[in-house]
Amino acid sequence: MKSLIQSRRRFIGIFAAASGLSMGPGLLSHALAISSDAPKPVNWRGVALGADAELRIYHSDSAMARKLISMALAEVRRLEKIFSLYEESSALSVLNRQGYLDHPPSDLLHLLGDSQYFSHLTGGAFDPTVQPLWNVYARHFSVTGADPAGPSNAAVDTALALVDYQAIEIDTTRIGFSRPGMAITLNGIAQGYITDRIVHLLRNAGLDQALVDMGEIHGLNKADSGAPWRVGIADPQHPDQVLETIEIRNQALATSGGYGTVIDAAGQFTHIFDPKTGQSQPRYRSVSVTAANATAADALSTAFSNMSLARAKQIVVTQQAKVWFVLPDGSSTIIEG
Numbered sequence: 001m002k003s004l005i006q007s008r009r010r011f012i013g014i015f016a017a018a019s020g021l022s023m024g025p026g027l028l029s030h031a032l033a034i035s036s037d038a039p040k041p042v043n044w045r046g047v048a049l050g051a052d053a054e055l056r057i058y059h060s061d062s063a064m065a066r067k068l069i070s071m072a073l074a075e076v077r078r079l080e081k082i083f084s085l086y087e088e089s090s091a092l093s094v095l096n097r098q099g100y101l102d103h104p105p106s107d108l109l110h111l112l113g114d115s116q117y118f119s120h121l122t123g124g125a126f127d128p129t130v131q132p133l134w135n136v137y138a139r140h141f142s143v144t145g146a147d148p149a150g151p152s153n154a155a156v157d158t159a160l161a162l163v164d165y166q167a168i169e170i171d172t173t174r175i176g177f178s179r180p181g182m183a184i185t186l187n188g189i190a191q192g193y194i195t196d197r198i199v200h201l202l203r204n205a206g207l208d209q210a211l212v213d214m215g216e217i218h219g220l221n222k223a224d225s226g227a228p229w230r231v232g233i234a235d236p237q238h239p240d241q242v243l244e245t246i247e248i249r250n251q252a253l254a255t256s257g258g259y260g261t262v263i264d265a266a267g268q269f270t271h272i273f274d275p276k277t278g279q280s281q282p283r284y285r286s287v288s289v290t291a292a293n294a295t296a297a298d299a300l301s302t303a304f305s306n307m308s309l310a311r312a313k314q315i316v317v318t319q320q321a322k323v324w325f326v327l328p329d330g331s332s333t334i335i336e337g
Helices: 002-006 062-083 092-100 106-121 127-142 153-160 191-206 294-304 307-318
Strands: 014-016 042-048 052-057 100-102 166-171 174-177 209-213 217-220 229-235 239-248 251-256 286-291 322-326 332-334
Touching: 002 191, 042 062, 042 100, 052 239, 062 092, 062 106, 062 191, 092 100, 092 106, 100 106, 106 127, 106 166, 106 191, 106 294, 127 166, 127 239, 191 209, 191 217, 191 251, 209 251, 217 229, 229 251, 229 286, 239 322, 251 294, 286 294, 294 307, 294 322, 307 332
Parallel strands: none
Antiparallel strands: 014 229, 042 052, 052 209, 100 174, 166 174, 209 217, 217 251, 229 239, 251 286, 286 322, 322 332
């Protein structure tokens, strides 16, 4: 079960695209439409919070670019020690294990505050307390000969009784759960938050141009008139192919798609859980969101996966976002605020 959980959200369906760019299967490659005299980028690729990650830094001094990447990776490691579900000593793991956490890190308080905002905004379609559902499904399918129809209704209902973002008690000195057995996952928002933190770090360092992808993408452009990043939304049916190419400038792009991480061998159950029903079969093949920051794009792409188009449209307008829905029949629809 460990390898299954660690692969969660690794393939989120975002690639970068530019004219003439060749993309091999399974690669996250990125390109920027910039002038020929631009400095050569310094790149890093790896994994952050279980998701494929990349940094692409454009700086006239390559040594400084490498230093900025080292600073960014140090920040990623610091935040992973807070948000990771897989490190037993992380603040989140301790919270889930104990049911409370005294003197929580400020980043955890901040991100839980953001989570509660998006939970309220979406009427609970985004809910960080769905971790008990993940545990039930993952345990069920980790057993040889597991019923392919999924865990029993009783098991799902038991876990669903622990899902309620309003049952998280937060103040500056303590985080706690009002129900024994509750647990949080921040995988539907933490990649976005980490992406934004790295963008903030690079911008404060005076960087003009960068691509930050910590599971969600943010294109940094110091000048609004500069050339935008051109990124592609992957086709859920053929994730190595681009469904649509879009441009972002000082914006973020996030995608949620059940195809990115399936829980069962048949691929019928995914890591995207409906907090109201406990089911793990999202309405859409994928949902991609552009927003002013990656935290919002990440949370909204997660929430919209379980919402009707009409309800999602009401929220998109208030958030000045743009959303690409790939419907079950493979067709697409776009909603813009």
